[in-house]
Amino acid sequence: MAAQSKSVHVDEDVGKDDTTADGTDSLPYKSLLYAFIQYPPTNGSQYLTRKSETGPVSEDGDPTARLEWKLATKSAYKKATNLYEQHQRKAARGDQLAVREKEEADKRKLVLEEAKKVKIVQDPQLPKPVHIYLNEKDPKLVKLRSGDSKKDVDYSDGRGSRVRVCGRIHRLRSQKDVIFITLQDGYGFLQCVLTGPLVQTYDAMTLTLETSIQIFGEMWEVPPKQHAPDDRELHADYFEVIGKAAGDKEAITTRVAKDSDPQTLLDNRHLVLRGEVSSSVMKVRAAVLRAFRHTYEEINPQCLEVTPPCMVQTQVEGGATLFSLEYYGQQAYLTQSSQLYLETCLASLGNVFCVAPSFRAEKAHTRRHLSEYTHIEAELDFITFDDLLDHLELVMCSVIDIVLGNPKIATLVYELNKDFRAPERPFMRMKYADAIDWLVEHDIKNEEGETHKFGDDIAEAAERKMTDIINRPIFLTHFPVEIKAFYMQKDPNDLRVTESVDCLMPGVGEIVGGSMRMTDYDELLAAYKREGIDPEPYYWYTDQRKSVTT
Numbered sequence: 239m240a241a242q243s244k245s246v247h248v249d250e251d252v253g254k255d256d257t258t259a260d261g262t263d264s265l266p267y268k269s270l271l272y273a274f275i276q277y278p279p280t281n282g283s284q285y286l287t288r289k290s291e292t293g294p295v296s297e298d299g300d301p302t303a304r305l306e307w308k309l310a311t312k313s314a315y316k317k318a319t320n321l322y323e324q325h326q327r328k329a330a331r332g333d334q335l336a337v338r339e340k341e342e343a344d345k346r347k348l349v350l351e352e353a354k355k356v357k358i359v360q361d362p363q364l365p366k367p368v369h370i371y372l373n374e375k376d377p378k379l380v381k382l383r384s385g386d387s388k389k390d391v392d393y394s395d396g397r398g399s400r401v402r403v404c405g406r407i408h409r410l411r412s413q414k415d416v417i418f419i420t421l422q423d424g425y426g427f428l429q430c431v432l433t434g435p436l437v438q439t440y441d442a443m444t445l446t447l448e449t450s451i452q453i454f455g456e457m458w459e460v461p462p463k464q465h466a467p468d469d470r471e472l473h474a475d476y477f478e479v480i481g482k483a484a485g486d487k488e489a490i491t492t493r494v495a496k497d498s499d500p501q502t503l504l505d506n507r508h509l510v511l512r513g514e515v516s517s518s519v520m521k522v523r524a525a526v527l528r529a530f531r532h533t534y535e536e537i538n539p540q541c542l543e544v545t546p547p548c549m550v551q552t553q554v555e556g557g558a559t560l561f562s563l564e565y566y567g568q569q570a571y572l573t574q575s576s577q578l579y580l581e582t583c584l585a586s587l588g589n590v591f592c593v594a595p596s597f598r599a600e601k602a603h604t605r606r607h608l609s610e611y612t613h614i615e616a617e618l619d620f621i622t623f624d625d626l627l628d629h630l631e632l633v634m635c636s637v638i639d640i641v642l643g644n645p646k647i648a649t650l651v652y653e654l655n656k657d658f659r660a661p662e663r664p665f666m667r668m669k670y671a672d673a674i675d676w677l678v679e680h681d682i683k684n685e686e687g688e689t690h691k692f693g694d695d696i697a698e699a700a701e702r703k704m705t706d707i708i709n710r711p712i713f714l715t716h717f718p719v720e721i722k723a724f725y726m727q728k729d730p731n732d733l734r735v736t737e738s739v740d741c742l743m744p745g746v747g748e749i750v751g752g753s754m755r756m757t758d759y760d761e762l763l764a765a766y767k768r769e770g771i772d773p774e775p776y777y778w779y780t781d782q783r784k785s786v787t788t
Contacts, residue, residue, distance in 0.1 A: 244261075244277065244283055244284075245283070245284050245285075245286055246261040246267070246273045246276070246277045246283050246284070246285050246286070247261055247262060247263045247266035247267070247286050247287075247307060248261075248266055248267050248268065248269065248270050248273050248285060248286070248287045248288075248310070249266040249267075249268065249287070249288055249289070249290050250268060250269070250287065250288075250289045250292075251289050251290050251291040251292055251293075252266070252268075252290055252291065253266040253267045253268035253269075254266075254267065254268055255267055255268045255269055255272040261273060261276060261277060263286075263307065269318075270285060270287065270310055270314055270315070270317075270318035271318050271321045271322060271325070273285055273318075274318055274319070274321075274322040275322065275325060278322075279319065279322070284309060285309065285310040285315070286307035286308065286309060286310070287307070287308060287309075287310045287311075287314070288304065288305065288306060288307055288308065289304060290304050290305055291304065292304075349443070350440055350443060350444070353438060353439055353440040353442075353443050354440045356435060356438045356439045356440070357439075358435055358436060358439055358476060358477075359476075360454065360475075360476045361475065361476075364400060364475060365400040366400070367400045367401055367402040367454050368380075368399060368400070368401050368402070369401070369402045369403075369404075370401050370402070370403060371403075371423055371425045371426070372403060372405060372421060372422070372423045372425050372426035372427060372428045373425040373426035374426075375468070379399065380399050380401065380457050381397065381398055381399045381457065382398060382399075382457050382458060382459045382470055383397040383398025383456060383457065383458045383459065384397075384458070384459040391455060391456050391473050391474075391475045398456040398457050398458055398473075399456070399457050400454065400455065400456055400457075400475075401454070401455065401456075401457055401472065402452060402453070402454050403421060403423070403428060403430070403452065403453055403472065404423060404450070404451070404452045404453075404480070405421035405422050405423035405428070405450070405451070406421070406422055406423070406448050406449065406450050406451070406483075406512075407419055407420070407421065407422075407445060407446070407447050407448060407449045407451060407483075408420045408421065408422035408427065408447070408448075409447075410445055410446075410447055412437075415433060415434075415437060416431060416432065416433050416437065417431075417432040417433075417436075417437050417442060417445070418430075418431060418432075419431075419432065419445070419451075419453070420466075420467070421451070421453065422512075424517075426467065426468070427467035427468075428467060428468075428470070428471070428472055429460075429466035429467060429470075429471040429472070430453050430455065430471065430472045430474055430477075431455075431471055431472065431473050431474060432453075432474045432477065433473075433474075436474055436475075436476070436477060441477075441479045441482075442477075444482070444485075445479075445482075446482060446483045446484065446485040446489060447483060447489060447490055447491060448483035448490050448512065449479060449481065449482050449483045450479075450480040450481040450483075451477055451478065451479050451480055452477065452478050452480060453472060453474050453476075453477040454474065454475055454476040454477065455472045455473050455474035455475050455476070456472070456473045456475070457470060457471075457472055458470065458471055458472070458473055490509050490512065493506055493509060494506050494509045494510050494513070515654070518650045518653060518654055519654065521647065521650055522641070522647060522650050522651055522654065525641050525644060525647040526637060526641055527593060527612075527614075528640075529636070529637040529638075529640035529641050530591075530593065530614055530633070530637055531543065531593070532640060533633055533636040533637055533640065534591050534616065534633070536636075537629075537632065537633070537636070539588060539589055540588075540589070541588075541589040541590055541591040541616055541618075542583075542587050542588065542589070542590050542591070543590070543591055543592060543593070544580065544583050544587065544590050544591075544592055545592060545594065546573070546576040546579035546580060546592055546594060547573065547576075547579065548572060548573050548594065548595060548597075549563070549565060549570050549571070549572065549573070550570065550571055550572075550573045550579075551565075551568070551569065551570055551571065551775040552571075552578065552775050552776055552779070553571065553574060553771070554573075554574045554575040554577065554578060554723065555574040555575060555598070555723060558599075559574060559598045559599045559600050560572075560574065560599055561597050561599045561609075572597035573594075573595075573596055573597065574596055574597065574598060575596055575613065575615065576592050576594050576596070576613065576615055577615050577617060578725070578776075578779050580592060580615060580616070580617035581617050581755065581779070581782060582778065582779075582782065583617070584617060584619040588619060589616065589617065589618045589619055590616065590617050591614065591615060591616035591617070592613075592614075592615055592616075593612060593613075593614050594612070594613055594615075595610055595611070595612060595613065596610070596611060596612075596613035597609060597610050604698075606698060606747070606748075616629075616633075623715075623737040623739075623754050626739070626752055626753075626754065627665075627667065627713050627715075627739060630713070630739070630741060630750055630752060631663065631664065631665050631713075634661070634741070634749075634750065635660070635661065635663060638660050638661070639660070642660065661711045661743065662710055662711065663711075665710070665711040665712065665713050665741070666708065666710045666711065666712045666713065667712075667713045667715060668712050668713070668714055668715070669714075669715050669716045669735075670696075670714060670715065670716050670717045670718065670735065671692060671716070671735075673696065673704065673714055674690050674691065674692055674694065674696075676704060677690040677696070677700055677704060678690055680704070680707070682700050682703055682704065683700075684696075684697060684700065685697045685699075692718070693718055693720065693721070695721045698747055698748075701714075701742060701747060701748065702742075702746075702747045704742075705742040705743065705744050705747065706744050706745065708744075709744050710744065711741065711742065711743055711744070712741070712742040713739050713740075713741055714739065714740045714741075714742055715737075715738065715739045716729055716732070716735040716736065716737070716738065717735060717736055717738045717740075718734060718735055718736070719733075719734065719735065719736055722736045722738050722753070723753070724756075724765040724766065724768070724769045724771065725753075725755055725756050725762070725765065725779075726738050726753040726754065726755070726756065727753065727754035727755055727756050727757065728756075728761075736753060736754075737753060737754040738751075738752070738753035738754075739751065739752050739753065757783065758783065759780070759783035759784060762780060762783055763780070
């Protein structure tokens with residue numbers, strides 16, 4: 239910082255408040271405050287200002303008057319002085335803070351050096367520990383000590399089990415002579431309490447979230463009016479750090495903070511999954527998959543699970559959404575749906591289903607557009623369209639009943655969505671044509687802001703608004719041929735539409751789709767032609783119409 243007195247130039251239009259400016263008339267600063275910081279008022283400097291592009295012109299309209307340097311006005315000088323004094327006070331506080339932080343850092347460094355001298359070992363006279371996972375509650379393995387004891391760990395009368403637990407630190411709270419750790423192992427949570435020499439060790443003083451650790455100790459009931467997972471805690475007598483997680487700028491709470499933008503969270507999904515919300519979603523998801531498999535096995539007739547291919551040479555939902563790849567010199571795709579392959583199994587296996595990935599090349603950022611997702615599909619033999627609707631309602635409601643019938647999973651469901659309610663039965667049945675009439679009557683427009691008409695592909699917004707107003711699950715049926723897949727059976731009573739269905743849920747929108755299959759060989763060939771599809775790769779599907787149409 240220069241100390242000599244000088245003329246300092248400020249051009250509020252073209253000046254710059256950075257190191258490329260020096261306060262001369264050719265390289266002026268932009269603000270008076272910045273000029274004060276570089277050349278304080280106490281040095282006797284004079285401050286010349288102008289607005290070279292937006293300043294006032296002369297009385298005769300001459301714009302060159304803007305280029306004239308003038309002493310800063312009293313009001314501008316006063317305002318800049320106040321801001322400068324604030325800046326000085328803030329800088330002083332920053333200097334003081336830096337001094338304190340350095341003193342504290344030096345002090346902590348000394349403490350940590352002393353802590354390295356503290357060594358802990360397991361007491362060989364203590365009972366042999368039982369290794370448990372954090373969800374273990376069998377009283378034969380885990381006895382909880384209760385009451386009072388002068389010791390943090392007291393095995394004298396065998397009232398509390400000595401256990402060994404392993405996990406990662408999910409929460410960490412340090413006090414003067416005690417450290418509280420909430421341990422997580424993927425199966426449950428357990429509060430662990432470290433006291434005495436344990437908290438004086440270097441490892442204890444440098445613990446970080448997500449550090450993996452094994453802890454030995456006695457299981458206790460949580461004292462009255464205190465709270466911990468499952469109302470129990472482990473009073474540690476020994477611990478070992480298995481792997482120390484990064485801290486400071488690389489700490490998990492820094493990299494995936496709660497207020498991080500969605501893209502950051504997606505890029506760090508591997509870390510986000512360690513959080514309670516994401517892990518709960520994964521557990522509920524697993525429970526839903528188990529419920530689907532159980533339902534398909536228990537319904538009459540049952541459905542057999544099969545595993546169709548993911549690399550295919552055919553489209554199902556339209557060529558525009560196909561992920562293409564080269565397969566040993568041939569064109570191939572990632573599957574959009576496995577339903578056509580499932581149909582090939584009906585003749586020998588009866589009703590079948592699959593749980594498999596599907597892929598859609600739709601580059602959009604909505605919850606309805608996923609490049610990859612787990613697709614649950616079933617194919618049923620010898621049924622009518624009404625049978626199909628009954629089956630869908632039965633499966634969905636059975637799955638929900640099974641999931642909510644598990645107390646642990648039900649708790650997670652309501653923690654994730656406190657307003658969740660099982661759907662009301664029976665589901666409402668509404669034809670597409672009636673839905674168009676309903677939208678017109680309620681003045682709900684299409685995406686172009688126009689009145690809905692027969693043939694429109696009803697957009698999500700209108701569909702959801704209708705569903706939320708009706709506030710019941712809806713089977714929306716009989717969509718026009720032109721907006722549905724080529725293989726869907728036409729309604730014999732109205733050849734404009736197909737025997738197709740979307741299930742709409744209030745607050746969600748479409749969750750399930752289905753249809754009857756086209757059964758006539760010639761009609762299928764005509765459908766290929768209508769959609770501009772080469773029938774050659776579909777030879778195996780077309781063959782179904784020659785030999786096993788049902």
